[in-house]
Amino acid sequence: MREIKLGDSRELLKEVETESIQCCYFDPPFNSNRNYFISTADSEEKIGFEDKFKDDEYVNLIEPMIVEIKRALKSDGSFFFHISASSLLVPLMLCQKHFLRTQIITWKRSRSKNNVKTKLGACVDMIIWCSKTKKPKFNMVYQPLDEYYAKNSYKNKDSRGNYALGHIVYTHSQKTKNKNRLYSITHNGKTYSPLAGWRMSKKDLEHLISEDRIHFPSKAGANPYKKIYKHESLGKPCTDLWDDIHSISQGSEKRQYPTQKPVKLLERIIEMSTDEGDIVLDPVAGSGTTGVAAEKMKRGYILFDKNPESVKICNKRTSQGGQNGF
Ligand SMILES: C[S@@+](CC[C@H](N)C(=O)[O-])C[C@H]1O[C@@H](n2cnc3c(N)ncnc32)[C@H](O)[C@@H]1O
Numbered sequence: 001m002r003e004i005k006l007g008d009s010r011e012l013l014k015e016v017e018t019e020s021i022q023c024c025y026f027d028p029p030f031n032s033n034r035n036y037f038i039s040t041a042d043s044e045e046k047i048g049f050e051d052k053f054k055d056d057e058y059v060n061l062i063e064p065m066i067v068e069i070k071r072a073l074k075s076d077g078s079f080f081f082h083i084s085a086s087s088l089l090v091p092l093m094l095c096q097k098h099f100l101r102t103q104i105i106t107w108k109r110s111r112s113k114n115n116v117k118t119k120l121g122a123c124v125d126m127i128i129w130c131s132k133t134k135k136p137k138f139n140m141v142y143q144p145l146d147e148y149y150a151k152n153s154y155k156n157k158d159s160r161g162n163y164a165l166g167h168i169v170y171t172h173s174q175k176t177k178n179k180n181r182l183y184s185i186t187h188n189g190k191t192y193s194p195l196a197g198w199r200m201s202k203k204d205l206e207h208l209i210s211e212d213r214i215h216f217p218s219k220a221g222a223n224p225y226k227k228i229y230k231h232e233s234l235g236k237p238c239t240d241l242w243d244d245i246h247s248i249s250q251g252s253e254k255r256q257y258p259t260q261k262p263v264k265l266l267e268r269i270i271e272m273s274t275d276e277g278d279i280v281l282d283p284v285a286g287s288g289t290t291g292v293a294a295e296k297m298k299r300g301y302i303l304f305d306k307n308p309e310s311v312k313i314c315n316k317r318t319s320q321g322g323q324n325g326f
Contacts (some may be wrong), residue, residue: 001279001300001301002291002295002300002318002319003302003303004078004285004291004304004314004315004318005303005304005311006304006305006306006307006311007304008283008285008306009068009093010061010064010065010068010281010304011082013068013069013072013285015319016068016072016259016281016302018071019071019072019073019074019075019077019278020072021072021077021270021279021280021281022076022078022274022275022279022280022299023075023078023079023080023273023278023281024069024075024077024078024079024268024280024281025080025082025266025280025281025282025290026064026065026066026081026082026261026282026283026284027082027282027284027286028061028062028078028284029049029050029053030087030269031053031058031090032089033214034052035049035050035052036048036258036259042268048258048309049055049258049307058090058273061129062094062312063094065283066079066081066094066095066098066291067098068171069281069283070098070099070132072281075132076131076132076133076135076136076271077131077132077136077137077273078129078130078136078137079095079099079129079130079131080269080273081095081130082125082126082261083105083125083126083127084122084125084126085106085122085124085125085126086122088104088126088128092104092127092128093273095128095130098102098130099131099132100131100132100134101130101131101133101136102128102129102130103129103240104126104127104128104129105126105127105129105240105242106125106126106127106240106241106242107124107125107126107127107245107265108123108124108242108243109123109124109140109246110246110249111123112121127242127269129295137273137274137275138272139271139272139275140237140238140272141271142234142236142237143236143237143239143242143244144235144236144244145233145235146236149236150230154230156227158212158227160212160227160229160231161230161231162227162230162231163215163227163229163230164230164233165211165225165228166203166226166227166228167199167223167225167226168198168199168200168214168224168225169194169196169197169198169199169224170194170196170199171196171285172195172196175196175197176196176198178197180201180202181197181198181201181204182197182198183202185196185202185205185206185209185219187216187224192223192224194223208226213226213227214227215227238268238272245262245264245265245268246264247262248261248262255285256313256316256317257286257309257310260286260287260289261286262289263289263292263293266289266290266292267293267296267297269293270290270294270297270299274299276297276299276301277298278299278300279299279300279301279302280294280299280300280301280302281302281303282295282301282302282304284295284304284305285303285304285314286310286313287310287314287317288303288310288313288314288317288318289290289317290303291318292318293316295318295319
């Protein structure tokens with residue numbers, strides 16, 4: 001499914017099939033009380049959109065779209081609402097009203113600014129990750145190891161190389177309800193029977209022991225750990241602070257639309273919330289960054305925007321070029 005449509009999403013969203021969408025990225029105007037227009041080398045006209053609303057106009061634009069998006073989302077689907085830190089309040093209230101679970105991701109989009117004299121430089125946006133259930137589809141994503149983590153975590157060494165310690169035993173407050181995880185193992189004459197249970201099955205643990213991938217402590221009473229080798233590490237499990245993806249003005253991507261987001265940002269969102277073949281929706285697509293990332297990652301996509309210039313750019317940036325009559 002690859003679809004790009006011109007129109008008002010308050011209407012177009014009604015046509016999207018119920019529970020067909022795995023991930024929806026939503027980066028609407030921020031209610032910033034300004035207009036965004038740029039001139040590009042390819043066009044003599046100014047390209048962009050207005051972001052000025054009166055009283056309830058903003059909620060009246062956003063809330064009907066959220067209701068339709070929720071209907072179109074699969075039960076384990078994810079909705080990502082991208083907003084500036086200063087405009088967070090209303091979107092967060094709406095997301096908490098309509099979804100069961102929300103988590104705020106902070107995206108550090110730019111470095112500090114030298115031209116701000118009377119307040120602190122704004123360098124983050126917020127992305128509210130919402131789902132209808134407590135356990136939406138989720139694939140772990142990774143961030144590069146930061147220097148501090150790399151230096152302090154991989155302190156142990158064996159013949160394979162340096163390794164960090166991964167927990168394989170539950171703490172008292174997390175005590176498992178699974179009786180199969182309450183077992184004992186004996187290694188070099190010492191028996192380990194953690195009272196709160198193991199985080200893995202006995203079979204998996206015995207396999208890791210046979211491969212010398214379990215760290216047994218020398219201190220009496222201490223727990224064993226899984227060895228996490230530095231050379232095998234994918235990075236650090238992603239946190240809710242995304243400070244490793246640069247805005248397009250600092251990176252190598254060409255800006256074709258004001259407020260255009262980096263493809264890497266959409267790649268992370270799509271990777272963590274979908275699998276190949278799933279469908280990603282962006283009802284305020286702008287320059288179509290969501291479609292570019294979805295196509296790269298073999299996902300289907302549906303893009304809407306009410307601005308004809310935006311639809312032209314979406315077509316140009318994706319393989320849809322020229323197929324939608326623009
Ligand atoms: C912040 S931009 C999106 C930028 C996009 N994420 C990108 O990477 O290029 C917001 C877009 O919402 C569109 N928009 C605003 N209201 C809309 C509506 N009712 N229906 C469809 N699109 C709308 C604007 O035309 C604008 O292109």
